[in-house]
Amino acid sequence: MMQTRSSVSLGSWLASPTVRALAALLVVFGLGLLLHADGAFYKWHTHRDMLRAVSVYGILACGMTVVIITAGIDLSVGSVLALVAVLFAMMTIHWQWSWMSAVSLCLLAGIGCGVLSGWLIGPLRIQPFIATLAMMVFARGMAKWVSGGQKISTAVQQPDGTYQYVPVPEIFQMLSAKIFGGNLTVVTLIMLGCIIMTWILLKKLRYGRYLYAVGGNEQAARLSGVPVNAVKILAYGLAGLFSAVAGICQAAQELQGDPEAGGGYELSAIAMVVIGGTTLQGGRGSIWLTLIGILTIGYLEKILSINAVGEDKRLMLTGLIIVAAVLLQKSKRI
Amino acid sequence: MEILLGMKNISKSFGPVEVLKDVCFDLRPGEVHILAGENGAGKSTLMKIVGGVYPDYTGTIEVKGRPVRFRSVLDAAAAGIAVIHQELSLVGSMSVYENIFLGREVHRKGWVCHVRMRSSARSLLEELGLSIRVDEPVDRLPIGQQQMVEIAKALSYNADILVMDEPTSALTEPEVRKLFDIIARLKQKGCGIIYITHKMEEIYQIADRITVLRDGRYIGTEEAAKLSSDRLVQWMVGREIQQHFPRHQSQPGPVRLEVSDFTVPEPAGGPIPWVNRVSFTVHAGEIVGLAGLQGSGNSHLLHGLFGSYGRRVSGTVRIDGQVMPVINPAQSIRSGLALLTNDRKTTGLILGRDIIENASLASLRRFSPGGWMRPRLETETVSRTLQRLRLKADRLTLPVEALSGGNQQKVVLAKWIQTDPKVLLLDEPTRGVDVGAKHEIYQWMNEWTKAGIAIVLITSEMPELLAMSDRILVMHRGCITAHLTRQQATQEKILQAALGQTLLERTIS
Incomplete structure (x- = not known):
């Protein structure tokens, strides 16, 4: 009776969220096999490019997963990304700081934004939607203020008003490089690193349990001695950290810090989490589900783009896929 | 005799699990028919079939001799069946009359006619002998009155078959009496009532007939007068339980919990604090019962001690002589306190x-x-x-x-x-728990006290309180009004004190 046997019937296996999420991914993948655009889908570099294109979103989705598990939401990730991208570009291009200090200061800035949101949500009890909406607007404004509304690129304005190109900082090339014989990009590796970090937090650390407990039933968690406010600050702090990582990657890929970058990224990240099957009610979900969601959206976009489907139809189809995937997750039986 | 509701050979499975098998049940007009059984016996499932929640079952259901097959809750409501669930289904922010007419508002030329709804709600409540203001938002009413509103709502559908699933689990004594009055009125009107409860004394107070289910099977139906409580329990658990309340002789050790001048203010800053300068001690190995009606503050006292209200409380709490800072639950757990809350679904478990x-x-x-x-x-x-x-x-x-x-x-x-708690605060540990598990819980309480744990017990079941407590404190409006030893305590004294008559007749042993 008391063993943790895993004699699970086929029915409940089919009903498990992982299998359902995988089903959605397989459908999209199968679509790629059919609409392969003269064999383009069968080439590895297509998949590599898909992974590269999806990496920045994927990094944001890691933080979003953690926040959504606590029954929260973080709308500020795209703006924090932009703020960090601008800061990073200024530090490395304009001020020519060493990449180490630039990276660590940028990560701290991201964590700071997240912790501030978490403080508003935890101790000050502002609803996550409102608090991070405020942070979203604030960080966007700060990105524009810091950059003076200009893209921070290697074309640096001189005191006499002329523009002069400075060399691209080494760190930019390092981050956007391809490795393993050109088969993988560094940003993809960074995304995988973030996923593993999130997995360790959720499954291996005590705080992971706390995150699920707070999302599942905040009151019961508090009455069981869970430090609810600290858990929330941690969750949003982590989302801020990942936003900063994404911001650095974004700057490196674009070779500039754009204060307008990351607009709407928060919604893509939420979509990835939700397509994976992590519900917005909180208390449930996992980073592997989010990975499946990342790949589902990534492949969908890639398949549509290699088949030269315009952005208009691409967006419409993505909307439909989100609904389909969530409906699939919702139905009690398959 | 005419049959209001007849169910024959009802079976129902969830996947491979058969939760009901060949269950029969019938209800006559003007009777209270108790549906008894341990938790998991299938009572709720049967009632969900009656209420149209589960349309996929086998067997036949007849309402007033007419075979029916409900495909939805609306079907069942149209046939005159109203189910009052354990969890109330009222919209807290809406007024009493709006709740009663929710979903079928009275219209006149497309405009909601509040005047007419208000007056018919008022007459409905009067019919039940209730004096509840129909404009009051439901969440401002005490839970007992909310229950009455729910019943009024059911009656407004002209239901003559009422299902009540543990309606008294959150009610105080006077509220229960009020509910039973209403049930008596309903019986006179010819309504049939299916009543689910875990409280033995309630069963014999109102039952006309009793049907018992066990493990999804039909065990039997009998007139309440002919079914002794011993045999009823035997039917329910399938085994004899000799003693209902096996409290062992206690051997109190040194003082474990010492509370002095403990106050929990009302959060809105109202004049009457939830808990008002309460002092008491609990010894190691002792069970102290904390009696009180709804609103007496006994639950608030436990939550206050446990740190649920943070630092807003005042007074001193000592555990084993050490002053315990009341900061938050995490700190209290570290100090050796544990609080089992009275509602496991909302405050006990991450479901x-x-x-x-x-x-x-x-x-x-x-x-x-x-x-x-x-x-x-x-x-x-x-x-x-x-x-x-x-x-x-x-x-x-x-x-x-x-x-x-x-x-x-x-x-x-x-x-x-x-x-590893030193002091265990138990708020309704046996609420919504079947007879067998109740018995087990009593035995662990004995075991834990033997190991030196001090227990503070709140329970709304008087026999349980009297039998399990070594001492009983009674609270009324935030103050302790009686301090009784096990020998002194009687149901009458406790009720008197709970109603506000001070009788601190504790003998110093």
């Missing part, structure tokens, strides 16, 4: 998470040295505790929402006992 995670939540530090979880240590410890509590579950990785009430309560108890 969607599994048994292990729930049972280890309050003692997670033990299983995660340095912050890293040690899953094997956790599983071993938790399953050992749960085995001792005789939890019935296929797997420990099941979400707790899949367990029956009694087993859920065992998970909560396991959570707290694993924190």
Whole structure:
């Protein structure tokens, strides 16, 4: 009776969220096999490019997963990304700081934004939607203020008003490089690193349990001695950290810090989490589900783009896929 | 005699699990028919079939001799069946009359006619002998009155078959009496009432007939007058339980919990504090009952001690002579307090998470040295505790929402006992728990006190309170109004004190 046997019937296996999420991914993948655009889908570099294109979103989705598990939401990730991208570009291009200090200061800035949101949500009890909406607007404004509304690129304005190109900082090339014989990009590796970090937090650390407990039933968690406010600050702090990582990657890929970058990224990240099957009610979900969601959206976009489907139809189809995937997750039986 | 509702050979399965098999049940007009059985016996499932929640069952249902097959809750309501669930289905922010007419507002030319709804709601409540203001938002009413509103709502559908699923579990004595008055009126009107309860004395107070289910099977139906309580219990559990309340002789040790001048202010800053300068002690190995009607503040007292209200409280709390800072639940747990709340679904369990995670939540530090979880240590410890509590579950990785009430309560108890508490605060530990599990809980309380734990017990079941407590404190409006030893305590004295008559006749032993 008391063993943790895993004699699970086929029915409940089919009903498990992982299998359902995988089903959605397989459908999209199968679509790629059919609409392969003269064999383009069968080439590895297509998949590599898909992974590269999806990496920045994927990094944001890691933080979003953690926040959504606590029954929260973080709308500020795209703006924090932009703020960090601008800061990073200024530090490395304009001020020519060493990449180490630039990276660590940028990560701290991201964590700071997240912790501030978490403080508003935890101790000050502002609803996550409102608090991070405020942070979203604030960080966007700060990105524009810091950059003076200009893209921070290697074309640096001189005191006499002329523009002069400075060399691209080494760190930019390092981050956007391809490795393993050109088969993988560094940003993809960074995304995988973030996923593993999130997995360790959720499954291996005590705080992971706390995150699920707070999302599942905040009151019961508090009455069981869970430090609810600290858990929330941690969750949003982590989302801020990942936003900063994404911001650095974004700057490196674009070779500039754009204060307008990351607009709407928060919604893509939420979509990835939700397509994976992590519900917005909180208390449930996992980073592997989010990975499946990342790949589902990534492949969908890639398949549509290699088949030269315009952005208009691409967006419409993505909307439909989100609904389909969530409906699939919702139905009690398959 | 005419049959209001007849059910024959009802069976129902969830996948491979058969939860009801060949169950028969009939209801006559003007009777209260108790549906009894342990948790998980299938009572709620049967009532969900009656209410149209589960359309896929086998067997036949007849309403007033007409065969019916409900495909939805609306079908059942149209046939005159109203189910009043344990969890009330009222919209808290809306007024009483709006709730009564929710979903079928009275219209006149497309405009909602508030005047007419108000007046018909008023006459409906008067018919039930209730004086509730129809404009009051429902969430401002005490829970007992909310229940009455729910009944009024059911009657407004012209229902003549009423299902009440543990309607008194959140009610105070006077409220229960009021409810029984209303039930008597309904009987006179010719309504049939199916009544589910776990409280023995209630069964014999109102039952005309009793039907017992056990493990999804029909055990029998009998006139209440002809079914002795011993035989009823035997029907329910399938075994004899000799003693209902096996409290052992207590051997109080030194003082474990000492509370002095403890006050919990009303959060809105109202004039009457929830708990008003309360002082008492509990010795090691002792069970102190904390009696009081709804609103007496006894639950608030436990929550206040446990740190649920943070630092807003005042007074001193000592555990084993050491002053315990009341800061938050985490701090109180570290000091050796544990609080089993009176509502496991909203404040006790994380329903969607599994048994292990729930049972280890309050003692997670033990299983995660340095912050890293040690899953094997956790599983071993938790399953050992749960085995001792005789939890019935296929797997420990099941979400707790899949367990029956009694087993859920065992998970909560396991959570707290694993924190190695010095003082155990139990608020309604047997609420919504079947007879067998209740008995087990009493025995553990004996065991724990023998191990030196001090227990403070709140229970709304008087026999349980009288039998399990070594001493009884009675609270009324935030103050302690009586301090009774086990020998002095009687139901009458407790009720008197709970109604506000001070009688501090504690003898110093």
